[in-house]
Amino acid sequence: MSTHDHSTLAATRPDFAAIAAWIPKGASVLDLGCGDGSLLRYLQGTSKVQGYGVEISDENIVACIRNQVDVIQGDLESGLSGFESNAFDYVILSQTLQATRHTEPLMQEMLRVGREGIVSFPNFGYWRNRMNILQGNMPVSEVLPYQWYDTPNVHLCTLHDFETFCHDNKMSILARRVMTGDSEIKLLPNLLGSTAVYRFKRAV
């Protein structure tokens, strides 16, 4: 648990590599819903970032400390009032967006606290998900591993939905990377991509 090999991590979480590619060396990073701190540990290795995680679960707090990742226990749903405006270069929300209840204010908070935001989430528009729905079932897959009755995911969206959301909330998308497994999807991403990572900032 305490040590992760970078290459294995990048293989199991291809969004990590995509995120790392965007972050310059020495940047300051806040990782919201950081889990056991794997991403920050990865970024400390690849980009020498100065970072903190925010995590709600007791178990993950201990896991982060074991991973030598600085972590602040807190509930994202009550906002980021513990963090000053423009305190970070990047605020990351990795595979957590879909499980947040107050998604809109949280996205705004990300751009208050950070210069840029990075979000990754499972694409609900992925063709397998559409197939499941057509067959009459809620999708269950590697990126959406929950049953309808135990899922923490309350705000699932498609790439189109997310991009519309950004537009409506005056956020401009700087970069996008869509993936299925570890291969990048450029053709029909909203249909063929299972996960997406976006980098965005406040539109001026």
Next chain:
Amino acid sequence: MLPSYELIYETYGTLNKDKSNAVLVCHALSGHHHVAGYYADDPKNVGWWDTMIGPGKPIDTQKFFVIGLNNLGGCHGSTGPISINPETEKPYGASFPIVTVEDWVKSQAQLADKLGINQFAAIIGGSLGGMQALQWSLAYPECVRHVLAIASAPRLTAQNIAFNDVARNAILTDPNFYGGNYYEHGVVPARGLRLARMLGHITYLSNDAMADKFGRGLRSDKYSYSYDIDFEIESYLRYQGDKFAAYFDANSYLLMTKALDYFDPAREYNDDLNKAFAVARANFLVLSFTTDWRFAPERSRAIVKALLHNRLKVSYAEITSTHGHDSFLMQHTHYHDVMRAYFDNIAREFTA
């Protein structure tokens, strides 16, 4: 000014060759140097933080050299109001100077010098002890690698000072107080000290913990319709008050509460805690407990915010516990897991 002073301390474990594994434990209001273990001739006298410190415990004395001391002004062996003033050959009593958290940290730094320790691996404390640990990071930023402030605060709130003042008034208005020079009258202001402790004790527990432990339980089946003890909680508090008044010195209690009230590192920076922590260099672990209303989690979060502002390395955990402020002294699996994980990382810095 004191002409000289003595500090009593205990150590556990072995100081390594390059003296890089030392941990200083700062005590709270009623603590002392006996933090862990017990004495061969007194097996019942177990250290006040024995759950945390010892071989194989979160602060593992097989890896760390742990120092516990009794602060200046205390009543467990270090020079304090009860000590004999060599100039008058009488107890200092009221003439003992008020000491502050800053003074304590200075005296602790002198102890470190005596022991040849240039830099502590960690300095740790709960409550008032946490304030001392924080103060170390400000007064001697290069002399401590990790600061652990548990159930602490960057300064007391008005409500918190108010509790202290009621406690002090109980002592100050005891007819046996004699302006602090009660020793020469052969009495102690036990009633005042007992009241002070009873009040303090209420604030260290949570409403829920008290309800769970005592509820409205009665000592006998019926109400007595008198001012004698009816409820279990009354019996418990009086017992705790009596026990405390039998061994603690009232002048030390006054002095410790005043040190709490005065601590406020932001004061000289226009109340800007961010500026106060600008000099700090240590890494921090800040812990609070959900039901602690005397040193509430938001007080700890204020510390964290100032540390984040200064880009210091900090982790913060809010431990779910029912035991109020006293939680920091209790056995608690998750709390101890956090501490163990953090200290394991510290140990890696000097064994690697």
